[in-house]
Amino acid sequence: MLDLPFYHPSSPEPVTKILILANSARMLAHAALQSGFTPLTIDLFEDRDTQQFALAHTKAASLSVADIAGRVENFIRMYGIRYAVYGSGLESFPETIDFLNEKLIVLGNSSVTFALCQSKAFFSILERLDIVYPPVSFSAPENPKIPWLEKDWQRQGGSGVRFYRREQASLPHKAYWQHFIDGSSHSVLFLSNGKSAKIAGFNTQWHSKPEDKEACLAFGGVINHLECSRQIKLKLADITIKLSLEFNLIGLNALDFIIFEDEILVLEINARPSFSMQLYSAPLFYWHTQACLGSLPDELPIENEITGIQLVYAQNDIHIGEHFEWPPESRDIPQPGSLIRTGQPICSIMARAKTPPLVVLKLQLLQQFIVNQLQQK
DSSP: OOOOOBOOTTOSSOBOEEEEESSSOHHHHHHHHHTTOEEEEEESSOOHHHHHHOSEEEEOSOSSHHHHHHHHHHHHHHHOOOEEEEOTTGGGOHHHHHHHHHHSEEOSOOHHHHHHTTSHHHHHHHHHTTOOOOOEESSOOSOTTSOEEEEETTOOTTOSEEEOOTTSOOOSSOEEEEEOOOSEEEEEEEEEESSOEEEEEEEEEEEEOOSSTTSOBEEEEEESOOOOOHHHHHHHHHHHHHHHHHHTOEEEEEEEEEEETTEEEEEEEEOSOOGGGGGOOSOHHHHHHHHHTTOOOSOOOOOSSEEEEEEEEOSSOEEOOTTOOOOTTEESOOOTTOEEOTTSEEEEEEEEESSHHHHHHHHHHHHHHHHHHHHHO
16 A cells, blocks of 8 residues: 555545545445555445445435435535545436535546546537547438437447447437447557646457347457557647537546557546556556646656456356456456346456457456356355
8 A cells, every 4th residue: 555645725634535436336446545545436236346445335326416426425424524536427417526625525527527538529629729639420320321320418438439330229318429430449548637638548448248139348458558649649639629628627537549550539538547557557646636736747657568458247147156257357246146138248357468368368258267157146
């Protein structure tokens, strides 16, 4: 554990206890612990490793104010917490950010910034800043010959995206449509203090293709490696600074983009700590809190190993047995007795190696091992 005391201007004492709120709190809880904090968690799964990392933990039916309000107030009363960090899952509940701000000091983007990144105005701003993005439509496309993606405005974690077909039913939430560009998919992880930005890492990511062609494309995995020119990386650094200023971004954020024919096409901003943060050895949770208070690091360590993380999806309904032995590379480990439905994530897996192909191979072998072992139980 790193000895990195955290001081807030309003408090003379270093902060240790911190609330983590996310669909799955495991990643942030682990990162908080590694950075010298004591996490308390509210999430939807209460996975085994989340419980291991958290001083206290509780499971909620959703991240709506109605479902988390009592839990937050109990933690404040019992543990005296004053600070909170949120992760993935509030895309559908931006009002929860406002509630947290009423009760605690939230180290993260405001609900206004969060909502702006998920609105039509986002693309207008990109256009004004001369930042290229795949063409979008805010009504169902009439030309079926052009491949379109239908995207849920409230999606999170790579979900809520599918190929558009005119005859299929609409997504349950409000959606927009975007040209499908057959390029390589990437993200850049960056720290921002609202005035400038510092790149934490460049990533390559992929989707898990569903067998059901009408199903949503699901996030597959991500690796902390990007094979591209120096000019592209410099341009990405410039884009992150422009967006940080325009959206007043603070803390750890991620920008998703495509590279097609040596051109960067921006897709979206994830205005909260991203799944890819766990690929890096730097204490990014600590720097997230500091960036929210205005400070950016002078330098971040260069990674010597390639690291990848991937979700493992259930190919059919699976019951998790009491004595299943999870490989040490497993993360987000479900509770014994859990029922994982077809197409839902079972866990995540992490692998390290000297080259990207070897990382991908390790992930593939790990995934097949876990799926085979679970099906035999």
